[in-house]
Amino acid sequence: MYVDAALTKDLDDLVPDAAACAREGYDGLWVGESQHDPFLLSLRAAQAAPDVRVGTSIAIAFGRSPLTLAHSGYDLARYTDGKFVLGLGSQIRPHIERRFSMPWSHPARRMREMILALRAIWAAWHEEAPLRFEGEFYRHTLMTPNFTPPRHPAGPPPVYLAGVGERMTEVAGEVADGFLGHPFSSPRFLREVTLPALERGRARASGERGRPELCGFVFVAAGRDTAELDAAIKMIKYRIAFYGSTPAYRPVLDLHGWADLQPGLNSMTKQGRWDEIAAMVPDEVLHEFAVVGTPAEAGATLAARYGDLIDRVTLNMPYPHDLEVRRDVARAVRAHPAR
Numbered sequence: 001m002y003v004d005a006a007l008t009k010d011l012d013d014l015v016p017d018a019a020a021c022a023r024e025g026y027d028g029l030w031v032g033e034s035q036h037d038p039f040l041l042s043l044r045a046a047q048a049a050p051d052v053r054v055g056t057s058i059a060i061a062f063g064r065s066p067l068t069l070a071h072s073g074y075d076l077a078r079y080t081d082g083k084f085v086l087g088l089g090s091q092i093r094p095h096i097e098r099r100f101s102m103p104w105s106h107p108a109r110r111m112r113e114m115i116l117a118l119r120a121i122w123a124a125w126h127e128e129a130p131l132r133f134e135g136e137f138y139r140h141t142l143m144t145p146n147f148t149p150p151r152h153p154a155g156p157p158p159v160y161l162a163g164v165g166e167r168m169t170e171v172a173g174e175v176a177d178g179f180l181g182h183p184f185s186s187p188r189f190l191r192e193v194t195l196p197a198l199e200r201g202r203a204r205a206s207g208e209r210g211r212p213e214l215c216g217f218v219f220v221a222a223g224r225d226t227a228e229l230d231a232a233i234k235m236i237k238y239r240i241a242f243y244g245s246t247p248a249y250r251p252v253l254d255l256h257g258w259a260d261l262q263p264g265l266n267s268m269t270k271q272g273r274w275d276e277i278a279a280m281v282p283d284e285v286l287h288e289f290a291v292v293g294t295p296a297e298a299g300a301t302l303a304a305r306y307g308d309l310i311d312r313v314t315l316n317m318p319y320p321h322d323l324e325v326r327r328d329v330a331r332a333v334r335a336h337p338a339r
Contacts (some may be wrong), residue, residue, distance in 0.1 A: 001303070002312040003262075003330050004028035006057070006217070007045055009035055015048045017323075022049035024327050030057035030087070030217075030314055039072045046080045055085030057217065057314070058162045062090055062110065063100035066117035066138050073157045074122060074149060082154035087180050088115070090163035092248055110137045110165035115159055115175045122156035125149055141289055160215065164249055166197040178213035183316045184243040186288045187305055188253050190216070216310035219290035220317050222329050223300040228321070229293070234278055235319035236290045241277035242286025245269045258285060295325050299332020307336070 005026045008017045014031075021029055029052055031041040031064040038056040045056045061069065069086070076084040090096075090111055096104045113135040124131040124143045131143040160178035162171045162184060171299050172179040180200060181190060195214075202209055223229030245265035253259050261280070268277050284290065289303040306313055315329055 001307055001310060001333075002307045004030060004215070004312055004314040005190045005326065005330070006030050006032070006314050006316055007041070008033045009041075009145060011036060011041075014041060014044055018045040018048035018052075018054075020323055022052050024330065026052060026330065028053040028055065028085075028312065028314075030055050032057055035058050039076060042076055042084060043079060045214055046076070046083065050080075051083075053083045053085060054080060055160065056087040057160075057215075058087050058089030060095075060100070061088040061114055062096045062104065062107070063102055064178050066114050066140065067332065069124075070118050070121040071115075073118070073159075074125065074152075077154045077157040078152040080154070082157075084157045085160055085178070086157045087160040087162065087178075089180070090168065105137075108165075108171050111161065111168060111270075112171045112175055115135050115161070115171075118159065119156070126155055129131075160213070164252065166251075169194055169206070170196035170201035172212055173181060173198035173203075174205045175201075176212050178215060180215040181214065181310065182243075182249075183217040183219050184240070184249050184252055184289060185216070186252065186256065187309060188288075189255055190309055192255065193251070195308055212253070213312065214310045215312040215314065217314045217316045218302055218306065220298050220302065220315050220329055221286070221290050221323050222317070222321070224294060224322075224325065228325070230320065232317070232319050233286065233292065236292075237281040237286055238278040239280050239318055240285060240289050241265050242269075244281070245277065254267035256285075256288065261285070295328035296332045299329040300336050302329070303333045303336030 005021045008027050018029055029045050029047055035184055038059045043055050061322040073086040090107045093104045102332050117133050117138045117140055120133040123129040125148055131140055133140040158177035160180050161172040161176040162180035163172055164182045206322050219236050223232050244262055250262045250274050265277055265280055291298045315326055317326055
């Protein structure tokens with residue numbers, strides 16, 4: 001199991017964070033899309049850590065066209081000597097329609113077609129294949145020499161797809177190179193829902209196809225003392241509540257018998273009671289979705305819980321923390337025999 005890091009979203013701290021991760025021996029670095037462009041963040045991270053794999057987790061696919069994604073991915077693959085991973089996700093309907101002002105419909109079918117369109121565009125650039133992609137949602141039939149980027153040795157990047165629901169996960173199994181497991185996915189959900197869905201998708205794929213690389217983003221609430229740990233737990237509970245309030249993620253709660261939690265959280269977010277939602281998350285829910293304890297305890301728990309389940313783990317620590325805490329969690333994961 002490889003150990004990756006989720007980089008800070010702060011522009012001023014991104015470069016030193018990436019450089020520190022490279023020194024600490026992380027296998028991969030991921031940047032998300034929230035307040036800044038993920039491709040510019042990826043480039044800056046790759047410049048600071050040129051020997052480490054860098055990917056987007058996620059770039060919001062439906063906020064862009066296949067062609068704009070193709071350009072960003074192909075160029076970053078070149079600039080990073082093939083170390084870039086194009087990680088895509090769908091986001092949810094209100095954000096796509098009301099924030100990005102883009103169309104939303106049939107997200108799993110649309111995502112499948114988007115990835116196939118990407119591959120068709122890259123084939124036109126990298127293999128000089130005719131561009132004749134005509135689908136239900138996307139149509140790409142024009143590519144003249146003036147707009148064709150030069151072929152480069154790295155080639156197109158691998159495409160990883162994020163998902164929670166079974167249909168999107170099946171799409172990943174069919175057409176993606178890797179799957180980005182959501183931090184709101186428990187080990188039980190991964191075993192009972194995610195892995196079978198990936199296999200169903202893989203069975204539909206054309207030709208021989210291996211299982212996509214499975215990347216797990218795991219909530220880590222770690223602290224060296226009571227104050228640090230309490231602050232980490234509070235923020236992780238907030239994140240669990242935030243995701244749990246979203247109807248699309250309710251199947252995860254359903255599996256565990258916690259379906260009654262979702263309507264209350266959803267109602268509180270609609271009322272703008274964001275400061276209160278963390279208190280709604282019971283400790284049993286916290287411990288199902290997160291590893292908790294000192295850095296050594298959290299790392300050992302993570303390795304034992306996920307070591308035989310996923311190929312890569314990303315330490316998801318969305319709260320202010322000393323870099324030594326993250327480093328020590330990663331060291332504990334690497335040292336654990338279950339890894």
